Amino acid sequence: GAVVSQHPSWVICKSGTSVKIECRSLDFQATTMFWYRQFPKQSLMLMATSNEGSKATYEQGVEKDKFLINHASLTLSTLTVTSAHPEDSSFYICSAPYRGALNQPQHFGDGTRLSIL
């Protein structure tokens, strides 16, 4: 079945480092991917919608310059957390709707646990 691969699974780095997270659709094309953030024991918070070939759409309160999204191809979206600080530590998850439409079931990546020291 359709699979979404997310890399890396874990990142531990120093404050001020920029971290890139990749999200790939392995056997289907994804013109749209979603990026979520999840704090411990809380729900999924949609950060942005990544669109292939155009700018990402960010949710209110999410800093565009802080969380850079690039959707370079039909199978790859990247999220770069620039100059990360401890408050950026969280679980970041990407997803893609495998039937294409934005309101259809989504496949999620395994997530990336980001810890900023």
Next chain:
Amino acid sequence: GQQVMQIPQYQHVQEGEDFTTYCNSSTTLSNIQWYKQRPGGHPVFLIQLVKSGEVKKQKRLTFQFGEAKKNSSLHITATQTTDVGTYFCAAAGNMLTFGGGTRLMVKP
């Protein structure tokens, strides 16, 4: 915008007891989806409901979509320790909006 309320936030049950989580939307939905997230894992799609009043079953799990297509429920019969996790509903208008989730804990 669309708001999705999911209750309860947490539920502790004894193994063998039943469990139900409820999801309510402020708007009429095109469909509703349910996901399960195991501790330390990522959400996994369980099922999609599309029709008014629809009921679907997956083994011990029963999913219902309300007649007005604004609410849904997930019922687990005779819970097992493998049911532990957080269950999210996702309400579909033009986009998907996730509920806050219900965290299920099962005591063996």
